[in-house]
Amino acid sequence: MNIKVEIRETDSNHAKVVVGGEIDAYTAPKLKEALSEFVDQDNFKLQIDLAGVSYMDSTGLGVFVGLFKNLRAKKSELELVGLSDRIYRLFEITGLTDIIEIKNVEGEMNGNNV
Numbered sequence: 001m002n003i004k005v006e007i008r009e010t011d012s013n014h015a016k017v018v019v020g021g022e023i024d025a026y027t028a029p030k031l032k033e034a035l036s037e038f039v040d041q042d043n044f045k046l047q048i049d050l051a052g053v054s055y056m057d058s059t060g061l062g063v064f065v066g067l068f069k070n071l072r073a074k075k076s077e078l079e080l081v082g083l084s085d086r087i088y089r090l091f092e093i094t095g096l097t098d099i100i101e102i103k104n105v106e107g108e109m110n111g112n113n114v
Contacts, residue, residue, distance in 0.1 A: 003027035004052070005034040014045045020052030023060030032063050039070035046071060051082030056090060068100055079103060 003021040023031055038046050068078050081104045088105045091097050
């Protein structure tokens with residue numbers, strides 16, 4: 001079980017993070033730590049590309065919920081892109097697609113967010 005997190009900052013108010021591998025109980029702490037540098041920034045937009053994520057469990061969802069709450073408190077935005085149909089379904093089942101902006105879902109199964 002492994003995870004790769006690559007941070008690509010584009011400017012002072014926006015960053016793109018590319019995640020690959022598996023997000024589970026073992027790798028979620030590493031992801032959370034890598035994203036922690038963004039939670040204290042005001043008016044910031046964080047885009048996370050999950051196209052390379054092959055598996056995610058509820059621990060991974062928890063990382064994104066916590067990140068969303070922290071960013072929202074600072075008037076910042078979270079956008080998830082590149083989700084596989086399977087990963088998107090996890091967000092959909094839990095109702096997170098209604099609060100977290102999700103774009104570019106593989107297979108375009110959700111016309112509202114694609």
